Amino acid sequence: MASVLINVPKAVRKGDVIEIKTLISHPMETGFRSAPDGKLIPRDIIYRFVCTFEGVEIFAADLFPAISANPFIAFTMRAERSGTLTFRWLDDKGGAQVETARLDVQ
Amino acid sequence: MRSLILALCLMSLPAWAQAPKTSSFDLMKPETQAMQRDDASNPAMLWIAEGRTLWSEKAGASRKACADCHGDVGSLRGVAVRYPAFKATQHKVITLDQQIQICRVQEQKADPWALESRPVLALSALIGLQSRGLALLPATPAEASTLAQGRALYEERRGQMNLSCAQCHDDNAGKSLGGAVIPQGHPTGYPLYRLEWQDLGSVERRLRNCMVGVRSEPYPYGSPEMVALEVFLRDRAAGLPLETPAIRP
Amino acid sequence: MSLAGAQEIIGDGMPTPLAGPGDVTRGRAIIIDRQKGFCLLCHSGPFPEQRFMGNLAPDLAGAGSRYNAAQLRLRIAHSARLAPDTIMPSYFATEGLTRVARPYVGKPILDGQQIEDVVAFLLTLKEAP
Known part of the structure; x- marks a missing residue:
């Protein structure tokens, strides 16, 4: 499992617009680089990131080889109630990394 | 007369030291700079998270x-700014990374x-x-001969390009x-995330890049x-605050 | 290190060419190539399509008016003979170097023909900056 950092603000009041920040460890190999022996290194990237809140999709992004290694993805949401955020990173190898974080709204 | 002597003394320092x-x-x-300041966006923090896991993980025989x-890793505050350090049990100066290996x-x-x-x-x-935030420390007397060797290497012209x-x-x-401003080259943020590497690396990795750049055979790690x-380099930078883990272009 | 015969220094120049006649087009290509001559890492010059030229060394514009072929040849091939502390590499030197990376041991940065090409191009730069 790749290392992941998720940043959800604390002390959030109902109606606040907050920024969720995520970082995931991943080489994001473009498929355009060559190894020292001259052979192309195969593409290996995260191609989609989805965030749901209590099961409802609130943010999604399609990623392409131009995105650097260890992608940082941040987005905003309006905090209306407390609940669970679920984050999914899908990669070329068919893997899906799933993490959750708690949003507490006063 | 005194101001003339002072002026002459200042002129003998390297340009940046004036x-x-x-x-x-x-x-x-x-x-x-904003990426480095925000721990939530600094990719090096991924390595920090892995480090925390390793810190608590029982390992080996x-x-x-x-x-x-x-105990808590916070007890090692003040350690990084005095490494490399002379280690009596090793009879030589070692780096922090070598201490971790030991x-x-x-x-x-x-x-x-x-x-x-x-x-x-x-x-x-x-x-x-x-x-982070503590000043890098000057070399100690026990590190004096290693410091002198380091200075000689720093001033030695090397490589096909014959540059020091x-x-x-x-x-x-x-x-x-070219397009890059030449920095004074103080190792204030190592290990750091270099955008060019898309990776975290030590000061030795960076020095190897420089040596390759002047077409000189790099020294092995450690x-x-x-x-x-x-x-x-640490002694030369003494007084500057540590930024570890920094980001650099 | 003594330079005999073809690399003889007379005054502040090296009058004998290191190879055949220099080609101006090849010379310009070597100068702007950041891997071959890498001149623009330190020098700026009249190369309108080039970006990010360094400022560690004199502007190359007018070099063909300030120096003759022998002077240019010496300054490129063995600059250290003129100014021992210079940061300008000696592009034709293979001796007196420390800890050269393995792929480059025994090889000059530029060969004789490449230096003649660069000299030929620089001689065309008549206008000062």
Whole structure:
């Protein structure tokens, strides 16, 4: 499992617009680089990131080889109630990394 | 007469030493500086998270974790700014990364980690973070001969291009090599996330890049020459605050 | 290190060419190539399509008016003979160097023909900046 950092603000009041920040460890190999022996290194990237809140999709992004290694993805949401955020990173190898974080709204 | 002597003394210093000591943080774009300042966006924090896991993980035949001997990693505040350090039990000056290797093999009785490997860098970054904001320390008397060796290496012209570190980073700091401003070259943020590497790396990795750049055979990781250069560079930077884990372009 | 015969220094120049006649087009290509001559890392010059030229060394514009072929040849091939502390590499030197990276041991940065090409191009730069 790749290392992941998720940043959800604390002390959030109902109606606040907050920024969720995520970082995931991943080489994001473009498929355009060559190894020292001259052979192309195969593409290996995260191609989609989805965030749901209590099961409802609130943010999604399609990623392409131009995105650097260890992608940082941040987005905003309006905090209306407390609940669970679920984050999914899908990669070329068919893997899906799933993490959750708690949003507490006063 | 006194002011003439003072002026002559100042003129014998390298160009940058007549100007204040500055970190290459100041040369970065605001966006990159913001990335370093925000722990939620600094990719190096991924290694810090891995370091925290390693810190508490029992390993080796001793089934010991770093925490079992050292307690909370916060107890190592002040350590990173005095490494490389003379270690009596080793009879020589060693780097922080070499100390981590020693703990792994001698205390945890686990199989060794290579220098520049991910776990070594993760722990090095975690320990460095505990000293973030503290001033880098000058060399101690026990490090004097290593310091002198480091200075000699710093001033030695090398490679097919026949250039020394001093010629760029003392004589020409602030001027541009192609599109890049030459920094004074103080190791204030290591190990750091270099955008060019898309990776976290040590100061020795960066020195190897420079040596390759002047077409000189780089010294191996952890070699006496690399340790000596690390001591010299830290001493040269003494007083600047540690930024570990930094970001650089 | 003594330079005999073809690399003899007379005054502040090296009058004997190191190879056949220099080609101006090849010379310009070597100068702007950041891997071959890498001149623009330190020098600026009249190369309108080039960006990010360094400022560690004099502007190359007018070099063909300030120096003759022998002077240019010496300054490129063995600059250290003129100014021992210079940061200008000696592009034709293979001796007196420390810890050269393995792929480059025994090889000059530029060969004789490449240096003649660069000299030929620089001689065309008549206008000062």
